Amino acid sequence: MVMTFVFAFIVGGIICAIGQLLMDVGKLTPGHTLSTLVVIGAILDGIGLYEPLIDFAGAGATVPITSFGNSLTHGALAEAERHGVVGVLTGMFEVTSSGISAAIVFGFIGALLFKPKGNVD
Amino acid sequence: MVIIFQSRPSLIAAGVVAGPLEKRSIFSQHFDAIYDDERWQMKTNEQGHRKMVEEACQFAMKKADVKNKDIDYFMGGDLVNQMTPTNFAARDLDIPFIGLFSACATSISSVIVASLLTEAGASNLSLAGASSQHNAVERQFRYPVDYGSQKPQTAQWTVTAAGYALIGKHQEEYPSIEAATVGKSVDYGMDDPFHMGAAMAPAAFQTIQSHLEQRNQKIYHYDLILTGDLGQLGLKLLKGMFVESGIKSEELKPLRDAGAEFYGQDEAFQSGASGAGCSAAVFFSYVIQQMRAGTYKRVLLVATGALLSPLTFQQGETIPCTAHAIEITMK
Amino acid sequence: MEKEQYHQLEQNVTPKPPYFKNVAKAFFVGGLICTIGQAVSLFYIIFFNFTEETAGNPTVATMVFFAMILTGFGLYKKIGQFAGAGSAVPVTGFGNAVISAAIEHRSEGLVLGVGGNLFKLAGSVVLFGVVSAFFVGLIKYILVTLGVVSW
Numbered sequence: 001m002v003m004t005f006v007f008a009f010i011v012g013g014i015i016c017a018i019g020q021l022l023m024d025v026g027k028l029t030p031g032h033t034l035s036t037l038v039v040i041g042a043i044l045d046g047i048g049l050y051e052p053l054i055d056f057a058g059a060g061a062t063v064p065i066t067s068f069g070n071s072l073t074h075g076a077l078a079e080a081e082r083h084g085v086v087g088v089l090t091g092m093f094e095v096t097s098s099g100i101s102a103a104i105v106f107g108f109i110g111a112l113l114f115k116p117k118g119n120v121d
Numbered sequence: 122m123v124i125i126f127q128s129r130p131s132l133i134a135a136g137v138v139a140g141p142l143e144k145r146s147i148f149s150q151h152f153d154a155i156y157d158d159e160r161w162q163m164k165t166n167e168q169g170h171r172k173m174v175e176e177a178c179q180f181a182m183k184k185a186d187v188k189n190k191d192i193d194y195f196m197g198g199d200l201v202n203q204m205t206p207t208n209f210a211a212r213d214l215d216i217p218f219i220g221l222f223s224a225c226a227t228s229i230s231s232v233i234v235a236s237l238l239t240e241a242g243a244s245n246l247s248l249a250g251a252s253s254q255h256n257a258v259e260r261q262f263r264y265p266v267d268y269g270s271q272k273p274q275t276a277q278w279t280v281t282a283a284g285y286a287l288i289g290k291h292q293e294e295y296p297s298i299e300a301a302t303v304g305k306s307v308d309y310g311m312d313d314p315f316h317m318g319a320a321m322a323p324a325a326f327q328t329i330q331s332h333l334e335q336r337n338q339k340i341y342h343y344d345l346i347l348t349g350d351l352g353q354l355g356l357k358l359l360k361g362m363f364v365e366s367g368i369k370s371e372e373l374k375p376l377r378d379a380g381a382e383f384y385g386q387d388e389a390f391q392s393g394a395s396g397a398g399c400s401a402a403v404f405f406s407y408v409i410q411q412m413r414a415g416t417y418k419r420v421l422l423v424a425t426g427a428l429l430s431p432l433t434f435q436q437g438e439t440i441p442c443t444a445h446a447i448e449i450t451m452k
Numbered sequence: 453m454e455k456e457q458y459h460q461l462e463q464n465v466t467p468k469p470p471y472f473k474n475v476a477k478a479f480f481v482g483g484l485i486c487t488i489g490q491a492v493s494l495f496y497i498i499f500f501n502f503t504e505e506t507a508g509n510p511t512v513a514t515m516v517f518f519a520m521i522l523t524g525f526g527l528y529k530k531i532g533q534f535a536g537a538g539s540a541v542p543v544t545g546f547g548n549a550v551i552s553a554a555i556e557h558r559s560e561g562l563v564l565g566v567g568g569n570l571f572k573l574a575g576s577v578v579l580f581g582v583v584s585a586f587f588v589g590l591i592k593y594i595l596v597t598l599g600v601v602s603w
Binding site: 016039 | 469490
């Protein structure tokens with residue numbers, strides 16, 4: 001049990017460290033960096049490596065943005081296996097919706113509750 | 122070509138107001154007012170920005186004991202799209218309005234235009250200046266204010282401040298404008314909007330060098346050469362350019378930057394302050410007051426501006442910059 | 453001074469980002485956020501009848517909720533300035549991108565302002581996620597049909 005937490009910390013930290021290198025050394029903007037990580041997540045699931053990572057690291061693999069790429073691809077592949085090539089389009093959002101829906105709903109609520117703040121610390 | 126003002130228009134009064142974070146500025150005791158609400162009790166940042174411009178102008182007019190109807194021209198600008206906060210302030214001030222966009226160099230370009238109108242006999246009293254409001258500008262040029270991006274050490278903090286000066290016919294007891302240099306749009310191939318100092322330093326160098334050459338002056342003729350917002354790194358680069366041109370670094374003592382000094386040594390503000398309001402706030406409060414107190418007799422104020430937009434950055438363009446200078450003396 | 457000379461001067465004067473410190477901070481904060489996510493998952497599994505597979509959904513939604521609170525009170529950006537990718541890469545960063553845009557554009561109304569700008573920052577993640585999933589799915593489908601790989 002404790003080990004799951006340790007691995008979650010380590011794997012999550014490593015993925016974020018890679019992101020930081022992309023930003024500092026690669027000089028990518030946050031948008032470019034996150035897009036790159038999402039594509040990597042998609043490719044890793046395509047070759048069947050992301051699900052084992054989730055089994056190993058739990059939230060360390062499901063919380064970083066790479067998991068978006070993974071779930072979208074996972075959904076697409078699962079549907080394609082069942083229903084043929086159309087499944088590639090229809091299956092994507094079956095598994096991923098909670099992150100995006102939550103962001104939209106809480107974004108809306110946040111807009112109603114909060115005003116932008118110009119604080120520095 | 123340098124502009125020489127034979128009639129030597131004077132800076133009769135000035136008003137500077139700033140937002141809550143600017144309490145942390147080392148120049149804050151020179152400002153006329155510092156507000157606790159960054160939106161000036163208005164609903165949006167842009168409306169607060171407009172209110173700030175009006176307040177700065179009111180302070181300037183009150184000090185000279187004049188009213189809106191006594192002012193011939195109101196000129197200025199800001200960094201928001203189409204400069205709407207200044208346009209809307211002009212609506213409420215009800216004075217003939219010339220909107221000017223020189224990015225963060227607007228504080229001086231507006232004074233140059235006002236001085237020319239005064240010299241030509243077309244103006245008795247003009248309001249000239251610039252302003253910026255942090256939230257409105259960040260949203261325009263970079264990211265939403267609450268977005269958690271990591272700013273590098275080269276970044277600068279846009280101040281929330283407005284500074285407007287009243288320019289009128291020459292009077293002995295006020296600082297007077299001797300000469301001015303209008304800058305070109307200078308592009309040295311810098312392309313990082315989080316490192317404006319590097320983009321603007323060459324423009325400041327060209328304008329200062331041109332002014333000194335045309336006026337047959339050297340740096341030591343001035344008590345102070347103050348650039349607007351190069352920041353700590355931009356100032357280093359500017360000094361580096363002077364050293365490379367043959368000037369010894371000891372001779373560069375009069376060369377200072379308002380943005381680099383604005384927040385003191387506070388690291389939360391990275392390389393320093395920037396924004397059209399930065400130069401305006403420091404030039405029209407601290408510098409004018411020091412001149413009237415006799416500390417500075419001859420000053421060169423050089424406002425620097427980066428002439429980019431978020432679109433040009435996304436389209437992969439570099440950042441052209443400009444710098445405008447006025448030479449002010451006090452007997 | 454010539455442009456190339458100036459570029460050289462600029463390279464000499466401009467400090468490089470503190471690479472090691474930044475990566476360490478990103479690692480630490482990113483790891484911490486994922487550990488919190490692990491705890492949230494466990495909470496849902498123990499108290500709410502979710503399994504290890506299905507707990508991912510409410511976990512992600514909860515993390516985005518935390519992001520809303522931190523963003524609204526102006527705290528997320530302080531974490532972001534410290535942690536860089538450590539706060540941008542977890543799904544909380546996605547939440548922060550959407551929510552900060554929503555808060556900022558409220559002044560233009562809910563329809564044109566919030567609705568029109570909600571995905572200003574996060575849209576690229578959705579776009580590239582969906583497009584890459586599509587192509588990966590398509591390529592794998594073709595390879596399976598050709599008998600080169602199996603599902």
